[in-house]
Amino acid sequence: MLLKAAINGGRTRAEHPAVPVTPAQLATDTAAVVAAGADVVHLHVRTPDGGQTIAPDALAEVLRAVRSTAPGAIVGTTTGLWTCSGPEERYDLVKAWEVLPDFASVAFCEEGAAETASLVVARGMTLESAVWSVDDVPALLASPTLADNVRVLIEPMDEDPETAVAHAREMAALIRAAGVTAPLLYHGEGATTWPVLRAALADGHQTRIGFEDGVDLPDGTTARDNAELVRAVRALAARG
DSSP states (O other): OOEEEEOOTTOOTTTOTTOOOSHHHHHHHHHHHHHHTOSEEEEOEEOTTSOEEOOHHHHHHHHHHHHHHSTTOOEEEEOOGGGSSSHHHHHHHHHHOSSOOSEEEEETTSTTHHHHHHHHHHTTOEEEEEESSGGGHHHHHHOTTGGGEEEEEEOOOOSSHHHHHHHHHHHHHHHHHTTOOSOEEEOOOGGGHHHHHHHHHHHTOBEEESTTTOSBOTTSOBOSSHHHHHHHHHHHHHHO
16 A cells, blocks of 8 residues: 655644744654655645745755755645745646655646646656545646646545545546546545545545645544554554
């Protein structure tokens, strides 16, 4: 079972003091989650004021720090439109990346997703495409990079856990019915994090955990850090 650690996203240190934000913190946390059992790591580059960015210089600084501290770690980042002014700037920024992540995520709920996904592949990065709702699936299936995905991320945005699990499975069924054979990864957020993760395990799909999704352990207590969350998933999977 592949386990991705999503170590920060947009979460702030006010929400949890161990959220990694600076390049040094991201590098240290990457090494820690890999040691704890994460297979790949997803991170968001942060600006000094706590925002998110995909600017080439900022991304390069983080990736150099990570690769110095955690050599061999497989690291990816977002291309989310919230990191820039819109699809045109996003395309230009990704095109300008000089130090490349191992993989990049593209959400097919966003304008310009197909073009960005094609650019990711053309630049030699591994692509993972994401759908947030059933409405996103047609755009994913029509994308010219559909067969290039290392995995498809299924990210239900529902707040109710049962609804989120049902929608994750509905999206998965539509994707499989279209003949897509790439691995699928489910993940939730907040209250849906662990129910959706358990559904992923039950359905034989890949999983994700980390402070981007939530800060709590399965028993509802707050995790000390991302590594504790990763260990909790490995223990859950081992119990079957």
